[in-house]
Amino acid sequence: MSTGIIILIVVVVIALMVVGLYNNLVKLRNNRENAFANIDVQLRQRYDLVPQLVATVKGYATHERELLERVTAARSAAMSATGINEKIAAESRLSGALAGLKVSMEAYPELKANQNFLQLQSELADIENKLAATRRFFNSSTRELNNAIQTFPGNIFAGIFGFHTEPMFEIATEERAAVEKAPSIQF
Numbered sequence: 580m581s582t583g584i585i586i587l588i589v590v591v592v593i594a595l596m597v598v599g600l601y602n603n604l605v606k607l608r609n610n611r612e613n614a615f616a617n618i619d620v621q622l623r624q625r626y627d628l629v630p631q632l633v634a635t636v637k638g639y640a641t642h643e644r645e646l647l648e649r650v651t652a653a654r655s656a657a658m659s660a661t662g663i664n665e666k667i668a669a670e671s672r673l674s675g676a677l678a679g680l681k682v683s684m685e686a687y688p689e690l691k692a693n694q695n696f697l698q699l700q701s702e703l704a705d706i707e708n709k710l711a712a713t714r715r716f717f718n719s720s721t722r723e724l725n726n727a728i729q730t731f732p733g734n735i736f737a738g739i740f741g742f743h744t745e746p747m748f749e750i751a752t753e754e755r756a757a758v759e760k761a762p763s764i765q766f
Contacts (some may be wrong), residue, residue: 600733604742607724611745614717615663618748621692621710622657622670628675628706629654631698636680644682650676671751677703679690721745 630710633647658668725744728737737743 596732597638599663600736601740602722602725604733604737604740607720607727611717611720611724612663614713614720615666617713618717619666621706621713622666625673625703625706625710626654626658628699628702629673632680632696632703635693635696635699646676646679650680652676667746667748668751670748671730675751705753718747721747 587670629650633650637647650673653669653673657666657673660666724742726743727733728744
């Protein structure tokens with residue numbers, strides 16, 4: 580074999596490796612975007628449910644107006660967010676506002692007995708559980724993409740092709756203290 584053929588074979592092998600790396604990075608990026616699309620489906624259900632929940636609570640908790648306005652504003656901001664990172668931040672704010680609403684609702688025994696409220700609360704809990712599952716899948720997809728971008732030989736070509744590490748869907752800093760605190764259970 581001549582030196583020219585050996586060089587040609589090496590160049591073809593390297594080119595095939597680069598194409599394979601690029602295609603893998605594209606596939607992983609698309610998986611991450613698909614995972615976020617699944618979150619969007621759950622968020623749409625959540626957005627549709629929040630006004631019903633707020634309207635039900637308004638009937639009982641008229642003096643909680645500021646909290647209800649915060650939930651409504653957070654919902655609007657979350658619905659109008661564009662881009663994955665902006666949606667992640669907006670969703671963290673909405674989750675915090677909903678947590679505040681849940682705590683506030685505990686002060687109204689007649690509200691907790693209302694069938695409409697109980698059904699809405701159950702639906703919201705179901706959606707929150709589905710959101711948690713889809714967020715875990717999103718974070719898994721993000722981790723796979725980030726691993727491919729940060730490990731050799733992907734790290735060499737990722738920057739060239741415009742790939743960069745992406746953020747996970749994490750709890751907002753404001754919510755971290757509440758999450759780390761053990762819940763109080765009362766009978």
